[in-house]
Amino acid sequence: MLNNIKPKTGRLLISEPFMADPNFKRSVILLTEHSDVGSVGYILNQFGNLLLKDVVKDLWEAGNQIYFGGPVGVDTIHFIHRSFDKMQSGEEIGNGIYWGGNFETLKILINSNAIEEDEVKFFIGYSGWDEGQLVKEIEENAWMVSDVSHPDIIFGSDDEKLWRDVIVNLSPKYAHVSNFPTDPSLN
Template sequence: MTQILPAAGVLLIADPFLKDPNFKRTVVFLCEHQEEGSFGFVLNRRYDFTLDQLMASAEGMPITVFYGGPVQLDTIHFLHRYPEKIPGGFEVTDGIFWGGDFETAVELLKAGEIEVSGIRFFIGYSGWSEGQLQGELDEKSWITSHGSRKLIFHKNLEAIWKDALLELGGDYQQLVNYPLDPQMN
């Protein structure tokens, strides 16, 4: 089972026994990985508030916001599949874009010109300082995989972690059945 090296577009799939409450049974999509550090967004944690509750410009739009991670919980980020309509985005990997003009994205959603299923909003992000992520990978806290639109924009939040492991096949498929706490087995 060879690990994929961390890079933009790679998924970090939490080991079944990872205890950190911020990342237990999560999948993180890395948007950037450099020697100085890495950052990405947790894909499978719903935040307590919707977009219209967080941003006045999104009034009347009760769109799900995801908990991107424990860093800078006063910021909103987004991933999308609309580079031709939302200017300023950065292509993370094949057809998945990070950021761009937030107000344009909101106006396009209001006008029905883009689908909610093709955009994900996150509060905060997940970040690692220089060497930190590599240390966690060495400790086997994460399993790496390539990000895909299917997982990034998955319709069933509760299935993302399991589906990410199932896509890897082989021995990884068995991990989906591991209990949260092996002592309770």
């Protein structure tokens, strides 16, 4: 195992530098659920070409970027937020970050400009693992786990740097990994 931190709801998964699966290349995933029966999470640093107003027609001017959450259920939309005080709904996954909530309330907040874009993040699809699958992948060094899931990291907008920054935050012994080239043949 690359590091000794165990997966848990609210923690981050960081893909190893040369992961072959293009869905997860240099990905940072927020785990929104982790138990003995499986895991669910969302890729935080793969934004798509769609804005929320392109997908939800009654959100007239919602300029929120929609991220690729993962290869499962790509016909579904999901969200996380850090605005329980405004939403009054959602499942807390840690550090003031909430998964889901009342979508109708969220639409009202967006249309009335009562919630900022950096308070909510939207995803098409999700990442999912069956019972024991994620733990096995971690043991095979496909993922590193970080317990640093500060809202400013989760809701930040610098997707290009997120993977590198999260690795550097693991500990000094991982800092060199952040500089590995995307293609190992370029090394």
